[in-house]
Amino acid sequence: MQERVGIVGVPPLSAIAELNRQEALIFDLDEPQVRAPIDQSATWAPRVYCAILRTVVLNCMHLQLDRIFIDVGPGKCDAALYIAEALEGMLTIPIHRTRNEDQTAFGFPLCTTAMPLEEKIAQITRSVQRASPHQVRPACAPLCGFWGVPPRDFALLRSFPEQTHVFGWTRCMENKTPANLDLEKQFNPDLPTVFFTQSFCAKAALAQHLGRQHPQALVIDCDVSPSNSARAKIEAFLELSGVPISVTTAT
Amino acid sequence: MLLADFGTTYCKLLDTERDEKPHIIASRDLPSDFLADLGTGHNAVRRSKRAMNELSALARGGCRLIADKNFVLLDCGSRDLKFVRFAGGKVVDMGWNAECGASMGFTIELLATYYELDYSTMAVPTSGFSITCGVLGMSHIFDAVVQGSSEEEAVARFVRGIALNAHRFAGAPEELYLSGGLCANPLFVACLPCKVHLLGRFVLLEGLQDLMSAKLVKYP
Numbered sequence: 001m002q003e004r005v006g007i008v009g010v011p012p013l014s015a016i017a018e019l020n021r022q023e024a025l026i027f028d029l030d031e032p033q034v035r036a037p038i039d040q041s042a043t044w045a046p047r048v049y050c051a052i053l054r055t056v057v058l059n060c061m062h063l064q065l066d067r068i069f070i071d072v073g074p075g076k077c078d079a080a081l082y083i084a085e086a087l088e089g090m091l092t093i094p095i096h097r098t099r100n101e102d103q104t105a106f107g108f109p110l111c112t113t114a115m116p117l118e119e120k121i122a123q124i125t126r127s128v129q130r131a132s133p134h135q136v137r138p139a140c141a142p143l144c145g146f147w148g149v150p151p152r153d154f155a156l157l158r159s160f161p162e163q164t165h166v167f168g169w170t171r172c173m174e175n176k177t178p179a180n181l182d183l184e185k186q187f188n189p190d191l192p193t194v195f196f197t198q199s200f201c202a203k204a205a206l207a208q209h210l211g212r213q214h215p216q217a218l219v220i221d222c223d224v225s226p227s228n229s230a231r232a233k234i235e236a237f238l239e240l241s242g243v244p245i246s247v248t249t250a251t
Numbered sequence: 252m253l254l255a256d257f258g259t260t261y262c263k264l265l266d267t268e269r270d271e272k273p274h275i276i277a278s279r280d281l282p283s284d285f286l287a288d289l290g291t292g293h294n295a296v297r298r299s300k301r302a303m304n305e306l307s308a309l310a311r312g313g314c315r316l317i318a319d320k321n322f323v324l325l326d327c328g329s330r331d332l333k334f335v336r337f338a339g340g341k342v343v344d345m346g347w348n349a350e351c352g353a354s355m356g357f358t359i360e361l362l363a364t365y366y367e368l369d370y371s372t373m374a375v376p377t378s379g380f381s382i383t384c385g386v387l388g389m390s391h392i393f394d395a396v397v398q399g400s401s402e403e404e405a406v407a408r409f410v411r412g413i414a415l416n417a418h419r420f421a422g423a424p425e426e427l428y429l430s431g432g433l434c435a436n437p438l439f440v441a442c443l444p445c446k447v448h449l450l451g452r453f454v455l456l457e458g459l460q461d462l463m464s465a466k467l468v469k470y471p
Contacts, residue, residue, distance in 0.1 A: 216341065229331070229347040236306035240335075240342040 004064065008056050008080060009071030010128050010178040012100040017131035019069075026129045027063055030055065030150070034062040038224055044086045050200050051152040051224045053083045060087055073099025075178030077202055101179045106134055108174040111166035114140035117157040120166065121150045124174045134174070144243050145193035146170075148207065152198060153225040159235045161243060165191065169203065185210060192216040192241030194234055199223040216241055252463060255285075255299065256308070256455040257292030259330040260357055261432065265456050267463070273453045289459050293330070306345055308458030310335040313428065315457045316450055323424040326454065327417055327433040329357040334421040348420055355413045356432050358385030359439065362392070362409070366402045370410070370438040373403060379411030379442065388412060407438060414442035430454035 003024040007016075019026060027033055030052050039047065041057040060068070068091075072081040081097075088095050110124050127134065140163050147168040151157065167187050172178045185206070187193055193214055195207040199221045211219035218237040222230050256263040262281055265273040278294075290299030291308040305326075313324040313335060320340040326333045332355070336344040363370060380395075382388030388409055395405035421427060423445075430450040433439045440447055 216343070218345070232304040232306055233345060233347055235304050236310065236345060237342070239307050240310050240345075 003066045006060065006063065006065045006068040007070075007128070008053075008068065008083075009076035010100055010173055010176065011069040011071055011096075011098050013102050013104070013131055013176055015069055015096070015098060016129065019129075020131050027059065027065065028125055028129065029059045029063075029068070031125060032152075033059045036062055044090050045083060048200060050077075050079050050198050052149070052198055052201075053079050054224075055152060056080075056083060057086065057090075060091060065091075065093055067094040067096065069096045069098055071100050071178070072097045073101060073179060074181075075100040075102075075172075079202070102177055103180070104176065106174070106176040108166075108171045109134050109137040109139070110174055111171045112139040112142070113137040114162045116162055117146060117160040117164050117166075118154045120164075121154065121157060121170060124166070124170055125150050128173055128176075142188070142191055144238060144241065145188055145191040146196065147187055147193055147210065148196035149198065149201070149203065151196060151222060151226075153222070156196070156222055156226040156230070156234070159231065159238060160194075161238075167193070168195075168207075187214055189213075189215055192238065192243065193218075194237065195219045197221050252288045254456055254459045254463070255287035255290040255292070255295070256453070256459070257287075257290055257294040257298055258328055258432070259293055260360070261329070261452075262292075263453055263456055265453070265460075267460070273456050275452065289463060291455050291459060303459060303462055305455060306333055306335065306347055308455040308462075309333055309430070310337075310342055310345070310458065311461040312430075312454035312456070312458030313337070313450075315461050316454060317428055317448075322428055323421050323426070324428040324430060324450070324454070325417060325421040327356055327429065327431040327439075329360070329432060330354055332417055332420050336422060336424075344422065346420060354385040355417070356385075358389065359410060359413065359433070359436065362389075362406050366406060368403055368406055370436050373407050373438045375438065375441045376404065376407045376411050379408050379413075379415055382409065382412040383416055385413065410436075410438050411442040414439050415444065418443050418445060 005019055005024045006027045006029040008029050032055055038054055038058055041054040045054050045057045070084045072084055084097050110120055142165040143161050143163040145165050145167055149169045169184050172180050172184050195211040195217055197204040197207045207219050211217040252267045254265045260278055262276050262278050263273055287299040289301045291303045291305050295302035309326050321338050323336045332348045334346050380391040392405045392409050426446045428448045428450055434449045434451050
């Protein structure tokens with residue numbers, strides 16, 4: 001019977017390769033996998049907490065998993081380290097804590113290719129589940145940049161054009177080097193760039209720091225879903241930065 | 252072309268095909284079938300053929316009205332605060348506070364009606380309440396009145412707290428361009444701890460006119 005394995009963050013390549021060999025069914029627990037109110041997670045994790053890790057808890061409450069790989073090192077965050085403890089308390093399955101410090105660069109062709117940003121980041125997160133090399137893709141001339149982690153709610157990404165280059169930890173994910181801080185810190189100062197973090201995430205300090213260095217930056221955070229004002233800020237920032245105007249039409 | 256800034260409590264309208272100035276109508280008095288050609292504001296998507304987001308409209312309107320290349324423009328409406336900061340003719344910062352700064356303008360108007368106050372005759376207080384939103388801030392008024400302050404003095408301190416909060420939200424600039432309904436409130440304006448230029452209530456309509464016109468402003 002196919003083993004059902006949950007992953008949190010980017011487990012080391014050796015672990016993913018082993019799961020691929022075993023043909024395990026992998027669930028990315030950082031993303032919503034079940035339709036259930038996120039407040040259900042409050043039994044095991046605080047309400048005022050990273051929405052991605054609250055989603056991890058929610059998924060674990062509903063998915064019948066055989067085991068979990070959770071990255072708790074510099075490639076993820078301290079909060080995951082503590083959520084691993086909570087998972088240990090709520091589940092009876094093995095919880096494998098990993099510290100992914102892989103340095104073998106796989107490249108980041110999706111980050112620089114032309115594709116709707118939601119689809120681009122969805123493909124990047126799916127690529128974490130495979131140990132195989134990436135498909136070669138042409139890089140596009142960028143119009144703007146998105147720096148940060150894959151948001152808990154991809155609706156945040158809808159205003160961006162296809163020619164958005166992706167930076168930050170999402171780029172580290174595709175490169176399969178999630179602990180590569182030098183890569184995470186990279187940005188293109190010639191591109192208007194949105195620096196995004198989840199609310200209550202420690203990476204907010206890095207986003208703010210880099211945003212101050214960037215000549216044309218919008219630093220933004222969102223909790224579970226983007227508010228109207230968050231979406232409007234992104235739209236206005238892109239438009240006012242010269243990225244093609246998006247005008248909503250009434251039905 | 253009928254342009255509309257659909258504010259929470261007041262709508263600002265301009266018919267560009269008529270030789271008339273913009274006018275204001277209470278949102279509650281707007282006909283249910285009203286449809287603008289181009290709109291901005293909370294109800295713009297539902298009540299307009301085309302809608303533009305408020306920050307864009309604010310920035311575009313500011314560019315049309317302000318000659319300076321470096322400025323901060325703050326819009327204080329009934330429900331929220333918005334600001335854009337330009338440096339060298341480029342937008343370098345912006346913010347929209349619809350939660351923590353909620354309902355400031357609306358609360359100020361309600362208080363004047365309830366306590367029968369005239370903001371144009373009220374003295375600027377030496378200190379304000381530490382408040383972040385209109386709704387939560389009202390408790391300070393009630394507490395101050397219970398402790399012996401006059402209603403007028405308590406409301407004035409409330410308004411000063413609101414003004415200081417709005418100023419901080421905009422990045423605490425030394426000089427500020429102000430738009431929105433609170434331009435018409437002398438007490439609020441006097442409580443802002445910086446040099447203030449009043450632009451009035453039609454800046455977002457200016458932004459819509461900018462979008463409508465063929466000569467789109469180039470950003471940056």
